[in-house]
Amino acid sequence: xxxxxxxxxxxEVPDSKDSQTYKPIISVDGISKSFGxxxxxxxxxxxxxxxxxIALIGPSGSGKTTILRILMTLASIDSGxxxxxxxxxxxxxxxxxxxxxxxxxxxxxxxxxxxxxQLFNLFPHKTVLENVTLxxxxxxxxxxxxxxKQAKELLAMVGLSERLTAMPAQLSGGQKQRAAIARALALxxxxxxxxxxxxxxxxxxVEEVLNVMRWLGSxxxxxxxxxxxxxxxxxxxxxxxxxxxxxxxxxxxxxxxIFKNPKQERTQLFLKKIIAAGHPI
Numbered sequence: 001x002x003x004x005x006x007x008x009x010x011x012e013v014p015d016s017k018d019s020q021t022y023k024p025i026i027s028v029d030g031i032s033k034s035f036g037x038x039x040x041x042x043x044x045x046x047x048x049x050x051x052x053x054i055a056l057i058g059p060s061g062s063g064k065t066t067i068l069r070i071l072m073t074l075a076s077i078d079s080g081x082x083x084x085x086x087x088x089x090x091x092x093x094x095x096x097x098x099x100x101x102x103x104x105x106x107x108x109x110x111x112x113x114x115x116x117x118q119l120f121n122l123f124p125h126k127t128v129l130e131n132v133t134l135x136x137x138x139x140x141x142x143x144x145x146x147x148x149k150q151a152k153e154l155l156a157m158v159g160l161s162e163r164l165t166a167m168p169a170q171l172s173g174g175q176k177q178r179a180a181i182a183r184a185l186a187l188x189x190x191x192x193x194x195x196x197x198x199x200x201x202x203x204x205x206v207e208e209v210l211n212v213m214r215w216l217g218s219x220x221x222x223x224x225x226x227x228x229x230x231x232x233x234x235x236x237x238x239x240x241x242x243x244x245x246x247x248x249x250x251x252x253x254x255x256x257x258i259f260k261n262p263k264q265e266r267t268q269l270f271l272k273k274i275i276a277a278g279h280p281i
Contacts, residue, residue: 023086025050025191025223026071031080033066033247040066042247043080050190051221055234055255058244059270064227068193071225072115073106084112084191111139114189118196120176122168122183128155129164132183139187147186154182158212174205178212192216194226206230213237231274231281235259243267 024047033041041063048054056064069075071082073089082089091098092105101109122131132151136142142150155161158178168176177197184192194213198206210233217224217237228234234241234255241258243251243266251264259281262268275281 022049024048024083025052025085026225027081027083027086028067029081029083031070031077031082033063033070033075033078040247041070041077044248045080046242046249046252048223048225051223053217053224053237053239054226055238055241056225056227056244057229057231057234057241057258057270058250062244063247064244065195068115068195068225068227071191071193072113073110084109111187112189113191113193114184114187115193115195116177116180116184116197118200120168120173120180120200122176122179124168127165127167128160128171128179131168131179132186135183136186151182151186154185155179157215158182159208172205173201174208177201177209181209181212181216189222191223191225194224194228196227196229198228198230229274231259231271235281243270245270 026048028044028046031041031044032039040061044063044067056067058064066075070077071084071089077090081091087109088098088101089109090101090106092101093099123134126134129148129151132154133144133147136147136150137144152161152164155164158181160175160178160182163171163175163179168179171179181197197213198209201209210230213224213226214233214237216222224237226234226238238255241253241255242249243258243262243264245266251258251262251267258267259271262271271281
């Protein structure tokens with residue numbers, strides 16, 4: 001993978017959460033979320049350290065995508081609290097008490113986080129280059145010249161230097177997803193969320209996208225949360241695995257702990273089914 005512009009200065013993440021120096025970049029505290037009568041997240045709590053790469057695994061409907069959408073403020077919460085870099089995500093302080101965050105506050109918090117979706121969400125009427133330059137110019141006031149320069153560097157990083165003037169309809173699925181990754185990186189988020197980014201791709205295109213994500217995981221210090229069914233990829237990239245089921249974290253640990261010696265029966269059953277479905281570990 002070619003060299004890229006450094007995203008952030010390196011940050012050392014302590015091994016132990018008991019360390020006095022540990023300050024989570026994401027703190028999820030007792031959140032619940034229901035859609036109608038269906039409880040999707042059930043008193044969920046976890047933290048993520050700066051620079052950590054966390055893989056969220058589990059059956060469909062277990063709440064993995066919902067937590068990513070909540071972190072992007074694309075969905076609200078029913079109860080609990082979320083903090084990003086120590087600041088409340090959905091609440092702000094006013095006259096010594098917490099109130100619902102207004103749109104200006106939410107926009108500031110959203111700027112810390114980028115997300116890559118399953119279905120790319122590229123603007124179909126804009127070229128690859130325009131897709132990557134638009135948001136920095138609109139939201140950060142970057143000049144067209146600077147935005148073009150940054151976009152070309154990011155697109156080179158994901159192997160799309162020769163597709164700058166192509167329209168999304170002219171790209172393969174893997175190329176679309178790599179363009180979507182470059183677009184998310186253009187806003188220089190501290191946290192990147194990836195929601196099953198290979199699930200809509202033909203099998204032969206999956207690896208080209210995973211290779212970009214492997215590179216990001218090893219060569220940048222961005223905090224990354226990855227919802228995936230690619231267990232080999234999770235094993236390679238993640239510092240920690242969170243296994244979700246029915247809106248709760250059933251088990252968590254380092255990849256070798258979860259994949260080689262899962263303690264919970266529910267985790268064991270899920271991994272057996274994943275392997276049987278053709279996703280080896």
